[in-house]
Amino acid sequence: MSDLKAQIQGIRDAFNQALGQVEGLKGLEELRNHYLGRKRGIIKDLLTDLRSAPKELRPELGQAVNRLKQAVEAGLSEKLEALKSNVSSSKEDGIDLTLPGIAPELGSLHPLNIVNRDLIRIFERMGYEVAGASEIETDFYNFEALGLTKDHPARDMQDTFYVSDEVVLRTHTSNVQIHLMQEKKPPFKAIMPGRVYRKDADITHSPMFHQVEGLVVGEDITFTDLKGTLEHFLKKLFGSDTKMRLRPSYFPFTEPSAEVDVTCIMCGGKGCRVCKNSGWLEILGAGMVDPVVFQNVGYDPETVSGFAFGLGVERVAMLKYGISDIRMFFDNDLRFLSQFN
Ligand code: FA5
Numbered sequence: 001m002s003d004l005k006a007q008i009q010g011i012r013d014a015f016n017q018a019l020g021q022v023e024g025l026k027g028l029e030e031l032r033n034h035y036l037g038r039k040r041g042i043i044k045d046l047l048t049d050l051r052s053a054p055k056e057l058r059p060e061l062g063q064a065v066n067r068l069k070q071a072v073e074a075g076l077s078e079k080l081e082a083l084k085s086n087v088s089s090s091k092e093d094g095i096d097l098t099l100p101g102i103a104p105e106l107g108s109l110h111p112l113n114i115v116n117r118d119l120i121r122i123f124e125r126m127g128y129e130v131a132g133a134s135e136i137e138t139d140f141y142n143f144e145a146l147g148l149t150k151d152h153p154a155r156d157m158q159d160t161f162y163v164s165d166e167v168v169l170r171t172h173t174s175n176v177q178i179h180l181m182q183e184k185k186p187p188f189k190a191i192m193p194g195r196v197y198r199k200d201a202d203i204t205h206s207p208m209f210h211q212v213e214g215l216v217v218g219e220d221i222t223f224t225d226l227k228g229t230l231e232h233f234l235k236k237l238f239g240s241d242t243k244m245r246l247r248p249s250y251f252p253f254t255e256p257s258a259e260v261d262v263t264c265i266m267c268g269g270k271g272c273r274v275c276k277n278s279g280w281l282e283i284l285g286a287g288m289v290d291p292v293v294f295q296n297v298g299y300d301p302e303t304v305s306g307f308a309f310g311l312g313v314e315r316v317a318m319l320k321y322g323i324s325d326i327r328m329f330f331d332n333d334l335r336f337l338s339q340f341n
Helices: 002-021 025-036 042-050 055-085 111-125 153-157 174-183 223-238 291-296 313-321 334-340
Strands: 136-138 167-169 188-197 208-218 244-251 254-263 280-289 305-312
Touching (some): 002 025, 042 055, 111 208, 111 223, 208 223, 223 305, 244 280
Antiparallel strands (some): 244 254
């Protein structure tokens, strides 16, 4: 009798110890089977042993086994609740839920797309439409119609990738001007972003780069309109303190033409390494549309006038973010790109 009682107590102690060491649901299930299993469980064995105990002691021993069974069941369900509510301490199937999660890597806009969108947005707010054309272009749209005849020395200004004698990878977005003017009647104003190509490669020049072209055509469009538009644009882009200046220049498709400078965004115009101590940075080319271009698209230069401008997106992005090597935009190095999140 006392043997069986001592055995029951031993089982209870062993169960409590094992229960304390259980760490997960799988271990708990194993413990349940070990003690309460219908065929080979410890308590089932005890009940079998009970049958051979003296008859007069059986009720008391039976009660003791029942109490053990209830204690085991209570212990198991208590532990189950604890494991469920404290999942953070659970280690199931090799997954440690206490470890910090692995955050998914979020993509972000490429810095050139950020700048491109900013540029477009500024002009859209001024009522410009957005237009585009093919990057593979005929000689006519890329050169001829813009006043760059076959023997024109200014063709050398843009080192060209030729697909064939008459087909090129466009060297600028000015080709879109011609398509647009052929398709539309004035007045209109449009902005034309896109990829362009030149045989040109160093730390500030890339064989593929992006330009944004602007074109405004109508009656009585003057150089003052050009100046006011660019001033507004550059202040929106670089800040309201930005100043602008125009220098006489030459483009075959504009007359007069100008290079447009802004006060250096690094030093505010005082002079630094970036602006080579001049206080100014060249930012875009512009001018009044040459009457020859209007004639080439069938417009009457006596009744319409207009202005055009073009800038390099990489150049703006390099200035805005202080990037010294243009190749960083195209290396696809995540250490660089993730800084623009
Ligand atoms: C032009 O391409 C003219 N079509 C711009 C224009 C349009 C003038 C309308 C007047 C009226 P330019 O060759 O200067 O101009 O190029 C414009 C800008 O493109 C440059 O200021 C520069 O920022 C950028 N650029 C030129 N070549 C490269 C290159 N290889 N890599 C990166 N950016 C370049």
